[in-house]
Amino acid sequence: MxxxxxxxxxxxxxxxxxxxxxxxxxxxxxxxxxxxxxxxxxxxxxxxxxxxxxxxxxxxxxxxxxxxxxxxxxxxxxxxxxxxxxxxxxxxxxxxxxxxxxxxxxxxxxxxxxxxxxxxxxxxxxxxxxxxxxxxxxxxxxxxxxxxxxxxxxxxxxxxxxxxxxxxxxxxxDTIGAELGGALKNVMAIACGAAIGAGLGDSARAALMTRGFAEMQRYALMRGAQADTLMGLSGLGDLVLTCSSELSRNYRFGLCLGLNRPFDQNTTVEGVATARAVADLATAEGLDIPISMIVADLSHGKINVKDAIDTLLNRPLKEE
The missing domain is CATH 3.40.50.720 (NAD(P)-binding Rossmann-like Domain)
Structure with missing residues (x-):
């Protein structure tokens, strides 16, 4: 070969x-x-x-x-x-x-x-x-x-x-599950980076990772993925790594958003386009993925980090 x-x-x-x-x-x-x-x-x-x-x-x-x-x-x-x-x-x-x-x-x-x-x-x-x-x-x-x-x-x-x-x-x-796990974790990495950059702490990051993973599962299952795939390396494994390391470009991009600092425009940040694509389809399908929606707006300058935080914290209370 x-x-x-x-x-x-x-x-x-x-x-x-x-x-x-x-x-x-x-x-x-x-x-x-x-x-x-x-x-x-x-x-x-x-x-x-x-x-x-x-x-x-x-x-x-x-x-x-x-x-x-x-x-x-x-x-x-x-x-x-x-x-x-x-x-x-x-x-x-x-x-x-x-x-x-x-x-x-x-x-x-x-x-x-x-x-x-x-x-x-x-x-x-x-x-x-x-x-x-x-x-x-x-x-x-x-x-x-x-x-x-x-x-x-x-x-x-x-x-x-x-x-x-x-x-x-x-x-x-399960090609659908593997594709979506790797794509959606980039969106959550931006959210976690923004939270850390804004000084919200590791507890907030843990909450975003956990609730973000639930969103990843809902979206992937809607698209025909197998639930077990998201629990593996291409989903949960990639999420853990990307949301906890500054070696991740998506995480660093989120950090810059949280710190209100410019980011290198020559660096590829796949999560920006993914967030927009996912948000558009979820809206059309009536799927509830609030973190992804917030990241889409935040990444494209439609809201600032403070407003993003307020929006998530003021959502209606619900069962886990």
Whole structure:
């Protein structure tokens, strides 16, 4: 089996480093200059400084060469996934495409597997998701993830092929649950970051995580997910990690909202688009997900943190 990773950001680079323990890996960078710098320096100094690329990782801007692999990991932001797949659909047809992004497409409300199916219908889609930070994976620290694939036979094969010395994969056929767990936890991470930034304390964070997880379950079940999937790595596991670490971009974005500080506009925050997409669909379906609704408004500047807190605290009392 040959493996390529499309996307040379921090996570794509980290996956390439870990997978290199199993054999040669091709890492594709959109920018020729970036590919050349990485290939010469043997390091992603821009996104993952201080971690050397193994000798069997080849960085290239040649998409045709990268797309020739049997299995292709798609390490691109969720909101860019459709355009990336559409641009290279002819080369990717017939391949096994493993999306490594978390989120919901703002314009359609679809997750990464559904977007892959729409844009490259001849490909076999799968999803790699769960609690992980690029730096941990790249430095060889133990990490457990969920490998979601609707075809159980393909899923078993991918689980074996993509498990590495530090990356342990658990398998599921519930692609909807795996997609939504990874997407919705980003929304809750923004809420928790905002709470900590505003000085509300760890008790408030615990409440937001718990009630937020209940929202994640309600929304996912409405969309056809299996309840057990949300209790696993792709749901609860990812929620715990993302809501409690400043390594999370979504959490840091929330912190900046709570502190009323600017946030780096060049940093991808998947939870912003996801919150809006989820809020719109929940409104149409009459689903009660107040934290997600608040995050959608807060992230888009429609309310401030104080008003968001007041809105949640003044909701009608109810049973847990």
């Amino acid at each position: 040959t493996v390529s990773v499309l996307g040379s950001g921090a996570f794509g680079t980290a996956l390439a480093i870990s997978l290199a323990g199993n054999g040669p890996v091709t890492l594709w960078a959109r920018s020729a200059d970036h590919a050349r710098r990485m290939q010469e320096a043997r390091e992603n100094t821009a996104r993952l400084p201080g971690v050397a690329l193994p000798s069997n990782v080849t960085v290239t801007e040649d998409i045709a060469g990268a797309a020739a692999s049997d299995v292709i990991l798609l390490a691109v932001p969720m909101q860019n996934l459709r355009s990336a797949l559409t641009e290279h659909s002819d080369m990717l047809a017939g391949k096994t495409l493993v999306a490594c992004c978390k989120g919901i497409e703002l314009t359609t409300g679809l997750g990464p597997i559904s977007v892959t199916q729409q844009t490259v219908p001849q490909a076999q889609p799968a999803l790699l998701t769960g609690p992980s930070f690029a730096d941990d994976i790249a430095r060889g620290l133990p990490t457990a993830l969920t490998l979601a694939c609707g075809d159980e036979t393909v899923g078993r094969s991918l689980q074996t092929q993509l498990t590495t010395s530090n990356l342990r994969l658990y398998r599921t056929t």
